[in-house]
Amino acid sequence: MTGAGTNHTIPSLMGGPAIILVRPQLAVNIGMCARAMANFGLSDLRLVNPREGWPRTGALRKGAYAAAAGAVHLLEQARLFASLEEAVADLNGTFATTARERGQLKPVLAADTAMAEAASRFSSGERLGILFGPERTGLANEEVALADKIVSFPVNPAYASLNLAQAVLLVGYEWMKAAHGAAPPFQPAERSPAAPREMILSFFDYLEGELARVGFFRPLAKRPVMQNNLRNMFHRMNMSEQDVSSFRGMIVRLVEGPRADRPKKKSQPPSDDKG
Amino acid sequence: MTGAGTNHTIPSLMGGPAIILVRPQLAVNIGMCARAMANFGLSDLRLVNPREGWPRTGALRKGAYAAAAGAVHLLEQARLFASLEEAVADLNGTFATTARERGQLKPVLAADTAMAEAASRFSSGERLGILFGPERTGLANEEVALADKIVSFPVNPAYASLNLAQAVLLVGYEWMKAAHGAAPPFQPAERSPAAPREMILSFFDYLEGELARVGFFRPLAKRPVMQNNLRNMFHRMNMSEQDVSSFRGMIVRLVEGPRADRPKKKSQPPSDDKG
Secondary structure, eight states: OOOTTTOTTOSSOOOOSEEEEESOSOHHHHHHHHHHHHHTTOOOEEEESOTTOOTTSTTHHHHHHHHHTTOHHHHHHOEEESSHHHHTTTOSEEEEEOSSOOSOOSOEEEHHHHHHHHHHHHHTTOOEEEEEOOTTTOOOHHHHTTSSEEEEOOOOTTOOOOOHHHHHHHHHHHHHHHHHOOOOSSOOOOOOOBOOHHHHHHHHHHHHHHHHHTTOSOSGGGHHHHHHHHHHHHHHTOOBHHHHHHHHHHHHHHHHOSOTTSOOOTTSOTTOOOO | OOOTTTOTTOSSOOOOSEEEEESOSOHHHHHHHHHHHHHTTOOOEEEESOTTOOTTSTTHHHHHHHHHTTOHHHHHHOEEESSHHHHTTTOSEEEEEOSSOOSOOSOEEEHHHHHHHHHHHHHTTOOEEEEEOOTTTOOOHHHHTTSSEEEEOOOOTTOOOOOHHHHHHHHHHHHHHHHHOOOOSSOOOOOOOBOOHHHHHHHHHHHHHHHHHTTOSOSGGGHHHHHHHHHHHHHHTOOBHHHHHHHHHHHHHHHHOSOTTSOOOTTSOTTOOOO
């Protein structure tokens, strides 16, 4: 039915909990939810009585498909249900998203905790669904009662105004983190190996020698403190071999002045060399 | 200038890192970013050369203000800068959001790690900013170079299509979790105290006695196993005192049959009592 819980061998991110939009008001919002889902590898979209009707046909198609921004395959695969009971019939567990307390004795979980639980249950074969209510009103109490647990989001109490697609986005994001790891999608650019301490100390010796030569350390009694401060600044850079080479080259150039093989600029006095 | 780092005594959520939109293309997206910020207690919005101009005036005002959905105070307070350098001049630290590797030797942090660091630095008085590039292209490499660190989001590699307001929403959400705690905004409905074990065992004794009386335990040798299974089912309910009372009342009613003081239904044989 859903494909959830079965496609563990496909490397492309698929499956995960069903996203169940209950009585969504606007087709364009259904498209935006599809886009949010696709970003985080969710693929099972279910619609219960969308107010504007089925967004795959007629005039609604255009707005919903534009909002889906390339995630139209989720709209194509989405399933329409006449009741929430039918939409959750094949699921083992359901979470209801709500923005306010509902007077129902269910566990209330933050989205990260809920999706950590969902990822664990999903990986042991359970089929799960997350319920989202209509834009203006949220889920009705009897719809919340159909769920095992409540999911909510920490928001600014003075301004709590998450819209439907934003709520789907946050659930998808926490699902992604819990199910597929929270690492960023790329690593820093390849850097040269970390410099061995010997290389760094050799650079310090050279630099401090040149600084002493030009009278940088004044008063002389302060040289040890000044040197330590300088060395600590460099240590904070966590230099690679390439970094040390670049820095050393820079100091050499400053000390020795313009390269002989480079045409000297007019404005530069030729006797500026210090070395 | 920003108010960031100073308003620790005001309970309403304010301050936090500046959200810096660099060359945003559409005024309506600026409004959606303001809405995302307000949800998570961010209030310092900075615009660098918005393509459509300043969204507080003229025809742009309508779309931006509608999209802000009540967070218009952030648009009113937003500041406009002619260059990114000016926009970050008063900040101590900056994070650049990017969706792809930039060949720059900066730390790449997931949004949660970055906002944990930001919350820690903010609470020790640092002023921070998060850079977001234009909708279509993202930040230019020289703009990324102005930042200390890179922030990115774990996304489905087959469909990475976070829009500007979605990226601001995720950063704001992680900021909220890191700076103000990840607890959901409300707790479960007040429930009666957890039932003491004595009360539960007394209920088990009653229930199991009644079940034995009506011949539920068949074959008799299986009674201990059946009882254990039943007890474990009830233990999983983690019953409150009220729960035990309700359950006991339910069993009593089933055992004793219709209340004498309730008018009996026509279709119900009066001799159905088992007790």
